[in-house]
Amino acid sequence: MTHEPAVDEVLAAMADPTRRGLLEDLAARGEATATALAVGLPITRQAVVKHLAVLDRAGLVAARRRGREVRYVARPEGVAATARWLAGLAADWDRRLSEIKRIAESLPGPTDPGPGPAAGPGGPALP
Amino acid sequence: MATDRIEREIFIKASPDRVWAALTEPGHIARWFGDSAEVDLQPGGKMVFGWTEYGNHHAVVERVEPPGFFSYRWGHGAEVVPAAGNSTLVEFTLTSAGSGTVLRVVETGFASLDGTDEERATAVRENTEGWANELGELQQYAEGPPA
Numbered sequence: 001m002t003h004e005p006a007v008d009e010v011l012a013a014m015a016d017p018t019r020r021g022l023l024e025d026l027a028a029r030g031e032a033t034a035t036a037l038a039v040g041l042p043i044t045r046q047a048v049v050k051h052l053a054v055l056d057r058a059g060l061v062a063a064r065r066r067g068r069e070v071r072y073v074a075r076p077e078g079v080a081a082t083a084r085w086l087a088g089l090a091a092d093w094d095r096r097l098s099e100i101k102r103i104a105e106s107l108p109g110p111t112d113p114g115p116g117p118a119a120g121p122g123g124p125a126l127p
Numbered sequence: 128m129a130t131d132r133i134e135r136e137i138f139i140k141a142s143p144d145r146v147w148a149a150l151t152e153p154g155h156i157a158r159w160f161g162d163s164a165e166v167d168l169q170p171g172g173k174m175v176f177g178w179t180e181y182g183n184h185h186a187v188v189e190r191v192e193p194p195g196f197f198s199y200r201w202g203h204g205a206e207v208v209p210a211a212g213n214s215t216l217v218e219f220t221l222t223s224a225g226s227g228t229v230l231r232v233v234e235t236g237f238a239s240l241d242g243t244d245e246e247r248a249t250a251v252r253e254n255t256e257g258w259a260n261e262l263g264e265l266q267q268y269a270e271g272p273p274a
Contacts, residue, residue: 015131015238086237090133093232097137099159100230104141104149 006059010082013058018043019051023060027074031064034072131238136231143221146228147194150219174199181205186214195221200236 013019018041026032034052038045052072055061059078064071139146149155156164161176167188174186182205189198198218202209215236222229 011131011238086133089234090135093133093135093234094137096159097135097230097232100146100149100155101137101139101141103155103158104139104146104228107141107145107148 007082007085009058010060010079013054013060014079014082016051016054019055022048022051023055023074026061026072027076031071031073033069037072131235133234134231136229138224138227138229140227143194143223143228146221146230147197150221150230151191151193151197174201176201178205185209186217189216190218197221 014023021041022037025037029036034045034048037052038048041048052061052063056063056072060075061072061078062075064073141149149159151166151168153164153166156166156176161184162179163175163177165173165175165177167173168191170188170191172188172191174188176184176186178184184201184205185208186199186201187209189200190196196219198216200209200214200216202214204213207213215234218233218235220231220233222231
């Protein structure tokens with residue numbers, strides 16, 4: 001599995017809840033100006049512009065100039081590499097958990113508590 | 128949507144006590160994580176996961192609440208002493224369910240790795256390569272010799 005350096009920038013950009021909110025808002029709107037995005041937020045338009053610049057550098061949004069205003073759009077493809085990387089780490093944990101399961105289920109231990117026709121501690125070899 | 132968090136779980140047909148043993152005893156850890164393991168099982172206690180090829184990775188135990196909760200913070204990269212900015216937090220929750228246990232793992236903190244962009248990229252790359260290699264071995268071990 002090769003790792004793309006962009007992953008770090010994406011993770012850093014996404015680590016901030018305000019930026020995650022902006023990205024979700026932008027994805028829902030399709031496109032919007034910084035002024036429109038700042039409405040209803042407890043931060044200034046200038047702060048929104050700074051957050052958008054971070055998202056832009058990470059490839060998560062794109063800025064498009066329309067006449068005198070700049071409109072932003074979300075770039076869902078920008079998260080693809082990071083999503084793949086995290087999915088790889090999650091798959092690692094799936095394998096580790098499977099191994100822990102195998103170990104725990106084969107451990108000799110006190111007879112299993114609980115009612116019902118539970119399998120013996122040794123697994124399917126025991127009736 | 129990608130986030131700074133990995134969360135997985137599995138159902139195990141064994142009591143929480145037995146899952147706890149598989150999760151925390153060095154002899155068992157070395158079978159699912161690395162080639163050798165040392166564990167000082169108390170808050171602030173040190174853990175060392177040894178990989179023959181990649182050297183030692185260090186972790187610090189955060190919470191120990193047998194048999195329901197166990198967490199540690201582990202450093203990214205060989206011989207890195209875990210601290211804020213160079214480590215991720217791994218949390219295990221064991222919940223009794225019917226005749227077995229649900230084991231859940233949450234790993235967080237990937238976005239808070241600091242250093243220069245280049246250092247961070249290198250650390251993440253090394254870590255990812257280590258994991259990829261290790262999971263190959265894990266898979267072999269889990270699948271056992273061919274029937």
